[in-house]
Ligand SMILES: Nc1nc2c(c(=O)[nH]1)N(C=O)[C@@H](CNc1ccc(C(=O)N[C@@H](CCC(=O)O)C(=O)O)cc1)CN2
């Protein structure tokens with residue numbers, strides 16, 4: 001398939017652009033405002049993510065949960081350190097692979113996300129696909145430990161702020177996406193993903209009356225040997241990174 005192989009955001013951390021006006025920008029937003037200054041200028045370290053290692057013989061859920069927490073922190077830090085040139089290059093490659101994956105999505109509702117903490121930004125690509133009849137929806141956290149709801153989004157729709165200050169459509173009936181893009185904090189070769197640990201995507205997919213096509217999107221630096229999958233973890237149908245699209 002070509003290039004395919006397979007702490008809460010508080011008030012001071014406002015996204016740079018006016019969410020309602022998205023679509024009028026010619027380049028992706030800068031993430032510098034989200035960087036903790038201590039991350040800037042640190043070495044790009046090539047040590048393998050996945051430290052601290054899971055102690056052998058401690059594969060019970062409490063140990064795995066602790067490992068996930070530490071691993072998420074490392075992976076998010078690493079993602080925030082991506083330089084702008086690399087980010088642009090990698091994002092372009094992901095755009096291409098994602099466009100291919102969505103080539104038959106006309107008439108479908110695609111659940112995406114308003115990027116934060118250095119997540120891959122699918123907004124430009126997806127906004128462009130609207131001309132081909134692709135409809136878009138954004139997730140809304142209605143309550144902790146509950147599935148996400150999705151509300152339709154288009155450029156100019158009235159927005160408000162949800163948890164972590166993430167922009168959400170201000171109003172809209174709950175919709176069920178046919179295709180669900182899930183941001184990757186981490187992922188493994190089997191298609192399992194790590195998110196922020198809220199269980200929102202796992203619960204959302206589990207609760208949907210018919211399973212959507214699930215596409216995990218993110219950067220290679222999020223790759224792990226295994227996330228130590230648990231019964232509640234939902235496997236992605238497809239994982240897209242700048243290097244690979246699996247399966
Ligand atoms: N861009 C983007 N939007 C998204 C998500 C995402 O992963 N990326 N989400 C994907 O889910 C939802 C937001 N996820 C959230 C996950 C956790 C918490 C939260 O309050 N976490 C608590 C700790 C929770 C715990 O550990 O029990 C906190 O940070 O204080 C908020 C939102 C919806 N929007």
Ligand SMILES: Nc1ncnc2c1ncn2[C@@H]1O[C@H](COP(=O)(O)OP(=O)(O)OP(=O)(O)O)[C@@H](O)[C@H]1O
Pocket residue numbers: 068193194195196197198199200201202203206232233
């Ligand atoms: N369908 C479900 N029903 C009940 N609890 C669930 C369900 N899915 C996940 N959980 C719980 O939510 C928590 C999610 O932890 P996990 O490490 O899998 O989060 P995550 O995959 O990083 O989060 P997210 O799905 O938001 O990206 C776990 O405690 C898990 O037991």
